[in-house]
Amino acid sequence: MRPQVPAGLHVLLAAPAVSQSWRRAGVLCCGRGPGAMRTLEEIRATLEVAKLDPADLQPSVQCISFSENVSSGDYCLMELDETLCRCIESGQSLIIRGDKDEHAVLCSEDKTYDLKVADTSNMLLIIPDCKTPDQLPPNTSAQQLTHCQIFGFAKSYWELKRSRPKLRKLKKLLMENPYNGPSGENERNLEYPKYTRAELLERIQASEQELMQQLQLLRAYRIEGYWRILELDYEMKLLNHVTQLVDSESWSFSKVPLSICLQELELLEPREMIEHCLNCYGKPYTNEGEVFYALNEDEVCKSVALMLLQNAVKFNLSEFEEVWQQSVPEGMSTRLDQLKGVALVDRNSRPQVIFQLNVEDLPESIQDRFNSLFNIREKWTEDDIAPYIQGLCGEKQTTGSLLTKYARSSVQNGVKVYSSRRPV
Known part of the structure; x- marks a missing residue:
């Protein structure tokens, strides 16, 4: 089952190794209810009835009981792999994205994961103060007793599976208001939506890095803070200005000087649009302190064909x-x-x-x-x-x-x- 994410849900993150390590945690004893905790004498008596030798167990005993406000609806468990655990530990964010009609995905800074609900036959208890074996105090000769309360429980958790970002909607959003040059920005265009990076991240189920890579593939450009995709006719107009200048100056397609292009064409189109066109269809390099572009023949021919x-x-x-x-x-x-x-x-x-x-x-x-x-x-x-x-x-x-x-x-x-x- 693929989950939709309800508002106000608390997500608790756990590494797979945590659940596997409880068998070595020593003694976990359930209390008899809020405020009624077991004593060490009662625990020793329980071990004796169960025919367990305390010497085979860690001396630390964690006594758990249900809190007064225990709930199963306020929490959901999510299992993370080592890579995502390191993301959290290093201070990065994991973000759940999706509109109401979409299945939820989890995004790190550079990857996207599908969320899938996995049922378990064992009741999963949420105990904030409970400790794993590596967090317990060093072995001592005397038994130690600590009390922990259960704040929630669950019968399922979210599994993560690496997936491709869902980017098709990006082009659809950008094509709602394509850029057709300064002269095309009339009152009609101003009525159509435009999107900032943050607004696109709210709408697109992809990590920030994957989103920015797709914007580059779509040859989008940030104009006055908004990401816009160029109308094909306008893009070809820019390209024609560049190639005609190359032809008139008898330049090589592999050595187009940026500074002269901007000087010669700025009366026809904005300088930033000319440079954007060169970045779309060429690769910049520096020679003797001057920036040149090597035009990509395949990309130019493909756009003419389209x-x-x-x-x-x-x-x-x-x-x-x-x-x-x-x-x-x-x-x-x-x-x-x-x-x-x-x-x-x-x-x-x-x-x-x-x-x-x-x-x-x-x-x-x-x-x-x-x-x-x-x-x-x-x-x-x-x-x-x-x-x-x-x-x-x-x-x-x-x-x-x-x-x-x-x-x-x-x-x-x-x-x-x-x-x-x-x-x-």
């Missing part, structure tokens, strides 16, 4: 390849493998066609992702389907293992293909 495909349901492949090559900056070469994960070629149609299929628009859950893909195409080669499922792989998974589990393989015209294991 611009051509955005309004076409399907595009004749041969015509597309011709128009695509003519549309990219002179000196760059287009290849279909630049479009993995954003466009798909149908080689079985006559004539062959290409259409946009962006992995960012597919469902996040594994089974739903495969269902969606097999709705689009009944049979897939591994080369075609791999870009659309590789992001689903866990830490020790491969696309091959996912296909083995969620698809059925067969051979068609001498080529291995994959189809759905269930009716779609």
Whole structure:
């Protein structure tokens, strides 16, 4: 069962080793109720009846009883691994995130975990003052008695499982009000929502580090404190300004000077937008104290292709390849493998066609992702389907293992293909 998190719930964190160590804790004796604690004489008599030798036990005796305000509804137990325990011990925060219609997840600074309720046949007692064996005083010859009270109990606890961040909603939120340049910020745009980093963290089920990485992948930019995604037409306008300047100055695509770009183009667009465009499509480096950018040919060609495909349901492949090559900056070469994960070629149609299929628009859950893909195409080669499922792989998974589990393989015209294991 996946939990939703009720308001006002107290979460108690425990390492797995804690519960395993109580068998070595010496003697735990239950009191007879609030205010009625056992004495050492009564404990010795109980041990004698149970035929236990006190010499085989630690001399410290913890006598527990129920407090007057004991409750099972105010607390929930959560089991942490060593990594998350170290996060807590070092002062970091663990945050539970999720809207009312979402299953709760736990986020550290850089990872996301699914929460799952695990039932246990043993009653779990919440005793703040109870001590584990390593916290007990050193062995002494005389028995020592301490009293502890039970403040709560539970029959289940939350298990954590490392999971992928749920980031699909991020693009949807940012596309509510894309940035179309300074001239596009009219009164209509001001009515649509904009989000700060803190507001996105409230809405997105991901750690802060995972969120920031996805913002970078979406080429989002922080404008006046709000994260905005650029309208594709405006992004291509910025890119065209840069590539036209490169062509007019006869620069190499691997050596585009930042300072001259900003000086030459600041009358057309804001300097920060020009620099953002260079960061999206190039990699900065310093040479003799001056900053240069090496433009990424694959990224430039991919964005030009997306611009051509955005309004076409399907595009004749041969015509597309011709128009695509003519549309990219002179000196760059287009290849279909630049479009993995954003466009798909149908080689079985006559004539062959290409259409946009962006992995960012597919469902996040594994089974739903495969269902969606097999709705689009009944049979897939591994080369075609791999870009659309590789992001689903866990830490020790491969696309091959996912296909083995969620698809059925067969051979068609001498080529291995994959189809759905269930009716779609």
